[in-house]
Amino acid sequence: xxxxxxxxxxxxxxxxxxxxxxxxxxxxxxxxxxxxxxxxxxxxxxxxxxxxxxxxxxxxxxxxxxxxxxxxxxxxxxxxxxxxxxxxxxxxxxxxxxxxxxxxxxxxxxxxxxxxxxxxxxxxxxxxxxxxxxxxxxxxxxxxxxxxxxxxxxxxxxxxxxxxxxxxxxxxxxxxxxxxxxxxxxxxxxxxxxxxxxxxxxxxxxxxxxxxxxxxxxxxxxxxxxxxxxxxxxxxxxxxxxxxxxxxxxxxxxxxxxxxxxxxxxxxxxxxxxxxxxxxxxxxxxxxxxxxxxxxxxxxxxxxxxxxxxxxxxxx
Amino acid sequence: xxxxxxxxxxxxxxxxxxxxxxxxxxxxxxxxxxxxxxxxxxxxxxxxxxxxxxxxxxxxxxxxxxxxxxxxxxxxxxxxxxxxxxxxxxxxxxxxxxxxxxxxxxxxxxxxxxxxxxxxxxxxxxxxxxxxxxxxxxxxxxxxxxxxxxxxxxxxxxxxxxxxxxxxxxxxxxxxxxxxxxxxxxxxxxxxxxxxxxxxxxxxxxxxxxxxxxxxxxxxxxxxxxxxxxxxxxxxxxxxxxxxxxxxxxxxxxxxxxxxxxxxxxxxxxxxxxxxxxxxxxxxxxxxxxxxxxxxxxxxxxxxxxx
Numbered sequence: 148x149x150x151x152x153x154x155x156x157x158x159x160x161x162x163x164x165x166x167x168x169x170x171x172x173x174x175x176x177x178x179x180x181x182x183x184x185x186x187x188x189x190x191x192x193x194x195x196x197x198x199x200x201x202x203x204x205x206x207x208x209x210x211x212x213x214x215x216x217x218x219x220x221x222x223x224x225x226x227x228x229x230x231x232x233x234x235x236x237x238x239x240x241x242x243x244x245x246x247x248x249x250x251x252x253x254x255x256x257x258x259x260x261x262x263x264x265x266x267x268x269x270x271x272x273x274x275x276x277x278x279x280x281x282x283x284x285x286x287x288x289x290x291x292x293x294x295x296x297x298x299x300x301x302x303x304x305x306x307x308x309x310x311x312x313x314x315x316x317x318x319x320x321x322x323x324x325x326x327x328x329x330x331x332x333x334x335x336x337x338x339x340x341x342x343x344x345x346x347x348x349x350x351x352x353x354x355x356x357x358x359x360x361x362x363x364x365x366x367x368x369x370x371x372x373x374x375x376x377x378x379x380x381x382x383x384x385x386x387x388x389x390x391x392x393x394x395x396x397x398x399x400x401x402x403x404x405x406x407x408x409x410x411x412x413x414x415x416x417x418x419x420x421x422x423x424x425x426x427x428x429x430x431x432x433x434x435x436x437x438x439x440x441x442x443x444x445x446x447x448x449x450x451x452x453x454x455x456x457x458x459x460x461x462x463x
Numbered sequence: 464x465x466x467x468x469x470x471x472x473x474x475x476x477x478x479x480x481x482x483x484x485x486x487x488x489x490x491x492x493x494x495x496x497x498x499x500x501x502x503x504x505x506x507x508x509x510x511x512x513x514x515x516x517x518x519x520x521x522x523x524x525x526x527x528x529x530x531x532x533x534x535x536x537x538x539x540x541x542x543x544x545x546x547x548x549x550x551x552x553x554x555x556x557x558x559x560x561x562x563x564x565x566x567x568x569x570x571x572x573x574x575x576x577x578x579x580x581x582x583x584x585x586x587x588x589x590x591x592x593x594x595x596x597x598x599x600x601x602x603x604x605x606x607x608x609x610x611x612x613x614x615x616x617x618x619x620x621x622x623x624x625x626x627x628x629x630x631x632x633x634x635x636x637x638x639x640x641x642x643x644x645x646x647x648x649x650x651x652x653x654x655x656x657x658x659x660x661x662x663x664x665x666x667x668x669x670x671x672x673x674x675x676x677x678x679x680x681x682x683x684x685x686x687x688x689x690x691x692x693x694x695x696x697x698x699x700x701x702x703x704x705x706x707x708x709x710x711x712x713x714x715x716x717x718x719x720x721x722x723x724x725x726x727x728x729x730x731x732x733x734x735x736x737x738x739x740x741x742x743x744x745x746x747x748x749x750x751x752x753x754x755x756x757x758x759x760x761x762x763x764x765x766x767x768x769x770x
Contacts, residue, residue, distance in 0.1 A: 188744060217744050220693050223683065227501045231738035234494045235486075248600045249687040252611075275601065275688070318693065319596025348596075 178210045181436045182237040183267075183429070184228055185215040186245045190379075191405050192425045193243070196267070199429030200241075207437045212237065219351070220318060222246035229253040233260050239436040241265040241287075247322050248275040255279050263439045267432045268425075269322055284439050287431045287449040291323050294421045294453045295330020298400050301419055301455050302335060302372055305398065309340035313363045315356055315375040315384060316348040324351075324376045327402055331374055344370060349380045356383025364391055373399045378408040378420055385416050404456045412458055419457040427451045471710055471725045478729060482736040489739060496618060502731030503620040504679045504686075506724055508698060509705040510631045511675025513723045516706050517635070518668045519648040519715025520575035524564060524582035525702055528676035529683060529695030530590040532557040536681060537599035537690025546606045554677045560586050561673020565666030579669075583699070590692035600689035610685035620682045624724075627678060631720045644668060648715025704751070705730055708758045729754070 183200050185193045197213050204211035214232060216224035222245040229240065233256055240262050244250040247269060254271075257264055258281060266283040276282070302310060312335065317324025328346075335341045344367045349355040356375060360383065364370060373388075375381035381401030388397050394416060401408050404422030411417035428451050435445045482489040508525050515522045536553035540546065560582055567578035612619040635641035643664045646654040655661045676695075684690045709726030711718025730751060737747045 212741050213743075214738060214741070215744050217748060218696065220696065222687060222691070223504070223694070226687070227497075227734065228738055230497050230501070231494075231735050234488045234491065234497065235739055235741075236488070246598065246687070246689065246691070248598065249689045249691070252686065252688055272600075278601070319591065 178208065179238040179437070179440050180210040180212055180236070181239045181241060181433055181440075182212045182214070182232045183432060184225060184232065184240065184242040185213065186225070186243050186269075187217065187219040188213075188215040189217075190219065192403055192423070196243070196425040196429035196432075199426035199431075200433045201429075202426075203430045203433035203437075207433065209433065209437055209440075211433065216245065220245060220321075222249040225250060226253040230256060233257060233262065237262060239263050239265065239440055241267055241432040241436055243268040244271060247272040251275045251279045251281055254281045263436070265432055265436055265439070267428055285435050285445045285447055285449055287428050287435065287451065289423045289428075289451045289453050291326035292330040294402060294423065295327040295332075296334040297330075297453055297455055298327075298374060298402065298419075298421050299331040299334020301457075302374065302398075302400060303338045303341065305418065306341070306372060308338040310335075310342075310372040310398075311367070311370050312341065312343045312372045312374055313360065313367065313370040313384075314343055314346035315359060315373065315380040316346060317351045317376045317380075319348050321351075327376045349375070349383065351377050351379060353379045353383040356380030357387045358383075360384035361387040361390065364388075364393075371397055372418075373397060375399070375401045377401065378403040378405040381417065381420070382407055382411065385411055389416075404454075409456060412456060415458065419455055422454040422456045424451050424454075471708070471722050471729070475725050475729050475732065478732055478736070482732065482739070486736070486739045489736060494735070494739075496616075496621075498728070498731050498735045499621045499624075500618050501735065502727050503624040504683050505698065505701045505705055505730065506624050506727035507627050507675055507679040507682065508695075509702040509709075509723045509727050510627055510720050511672035512699075512702040512706045513631070513709070513711055513718055513720050514635070514644060514668045514671045515575070516703070516711050516713060517648045517715060517718045518644050518665060519651070520568065520665070520668065521579065521703070521713075522564065522669060522672045523576065523579040523699050524560065524586055525672060525676045526695035526698035527583045527586035527590070528557050528560045528673055529680045529698060530692050531560060531586040531593075531680075532677035533680035533684045533690040533694050534590045534594050534599060534692055536684055537602075538593065540602050540606060541599050546603075549606075550681060553681055554674060557673040557675075557677025557680065558670050559673070561670040561676075562666065564673065565669030568669060569662035569665040575669075587692075587696075594690075594692045596692060598689045598691040600687075602685070602688060607685045607688060609682055620686065623678065623682055627675065628720055628724055631675075635720060640664065640667065645716055648717070650716070701730065704755050708755060713759075 187193055201211055214228045225245045230253060240257050254264055264283045266286045268288045270286055316328060345363045347359050349359040373384050375384055378401040381399050385399055388394055398418040400418050401420040404420040408417060408420045431449050438445050488494060512522055512525060532553040535556040536549050539549035539552055564579050564582050567573045568575050609619050614622055643659050647661055647664060651661060683694060705727035706723045708729055709722030733751060734747060
């Protein structure tokens with residue numbers, strides 16, 4: 148009796164497996180398969196990207212396989228996903244690297260399997276890629292550094308060059324966050340009336356954005372502007388501002404233009420957010436993959452536009 | 464115990480059979496080699512966790528120790544030290560953390576949950592401070608052999624895993640240390656009264672766990688060609704899961720590393736199969752959660768029947 152312990156559990160898992168097999172065992176049709184490996188699927192940014200990719204895949208008649216790790220920073224899991232997907236005979240691989248250097252080891256396997264690689268959103272580390280002999284067919288994304296600058300210039304404009312800024316950083320050492328912050332700092336450095344009085348990581352998370360900004364406000368009563376490297380952290384800061392009864396007196400600028408952020412901007416609780424267009428990125432990724440598979444050439448960089456979403460500019 | 468391990472093995476084989484039917488990509492040599500490689504890191508961490516859990520403890524700090532030993536290793540390699548020095552240093556870094564855990568539990572009489580929870584935060588923070596939050600990357604081909612090389616057809620990480628398990632199995636079943644680990648987990652008070660140096664052995668158990676985390680860190684660093692201060696986050700839960708699926712009782716005194724290896728393989732095969740089938744990561748979490756809970760549920764129910 149005792150020996151059936153785990154088999155029972157496994158049998159259950161198998162039932163779950165077979166019920167949820169969402170890819171029908173597509174017959175013998177010769178539809179090409181494009182794999183899109185995302186950092187995670189629990190962030191609206193990547194959910195939008197997936198939607199754009201799906202639209203393009205349906206329109207162009209290719210099969211799209213989307214996989215992602217549970218956590219955005221889990222590059223080992225992302226590597227495993229790439230290895231496993233290569234086993235299923237995918238024709239092209241579009242990937243948003245969880246680690247600019249680390250993922251190169253997995254891409255070496257894609258190259259060995261003759262699967263063309265397209266990089267989306269986060270660039271590969273040029274040196275690591277060159278050392279491993281990896282050349283991506285194209286990079287599709289928007290420039291996070293430029294986005295940060297856009298936010299910085301906007302802050303200078305709306306504060307007439309006088310502001311005391313609190314910055315909420317992403318996960319330390321994360322390429323995306325670093326570029327955004329560098330762009331922002333470079334932009335505001337031009338203006339002598341602007342000082343960054345505090346800069347702390349809130350690790351991309353809403354609840355940490357709340358706590359970290361609450362602490363920041365305790366230490367620096369006179370902060371009048373917040374720049375958050377992502378909207379989730381900005382939204383957390385907005386709650387902290389509300390809790391301190393200071394709604395409307397502190398300008399919050401975020402990044403990503405999430406739906407919640409757009410709503411907050413429309414309600415006047417938030418000043419602005421830098422919009423990237425993940426839907427366009429996903430679409431461009433699949434379109435480019437299809438071109439590559441047809442033997443056509445694609446440009447080495449496909450830049451997706453950035454835009455400042457403000458109350459007056461309205462949402463897109 | 465033997466029958467129990469046999470049961471876990473049947474579970475693994477059933478799972479493989481199901482995947483073999485569901486997808487043609489599962490039962491290929493290259494895929495199976497992928498699975499064992501992907502499993503190796505969790506399996507190595509779980510081997511140490513098995514010692515701790517058999518002694519009726521828990522170690523929540525393993526993931527952070529993976530990160531800490533990894534960055535020590537990465538920094539030394541980057542500073543131009545040969546692997547022959549950097550690897551022992553990383554092992555020492557892991558054992559050091561484990562020793563502190565062990566002393567806090569045995570001498571400090573802290574509950575293992577608290578002591579290792581503290582270490583989980585401290586080691587993670589130390590890794591971040593040490594590297595200023597940035598990954599350390601780019602190592603020599605020679606060092607990377609630990610992840611990319613192979614002996615015959617056996618990939619190097621699998622070889623490391625097999626050696627670790629052979630030693631761990633021997634230590635648990637054939638040495639007095641192993642016997643005392645079971646005894647402490649079964650009834651600590653009785654073990655102490657019969658003259659066993661309980662404190663010493665309990666400390667050693669956490670040191671073993673720290674050591675295993677460091678070994679895993681070495682393989683992981685070579686695999687990613689990078690030592691990340693954020694590596695191994697939540698891997699304590701994967702290690703506990705593999706141990707528990709493998710039949711080790713959280714109450715202590717019972718379990719085996721062989722079972723843990725099979726438990727780790729079940730998790731690896733599940734994840735691989737779900738990837739091959741194109742099932743979303745959200746669903747993967749549900750399936751793995753269900754497997755863990757049902758395995759333990761059936762286990763405890765049967766235990767109640769037996770006594």
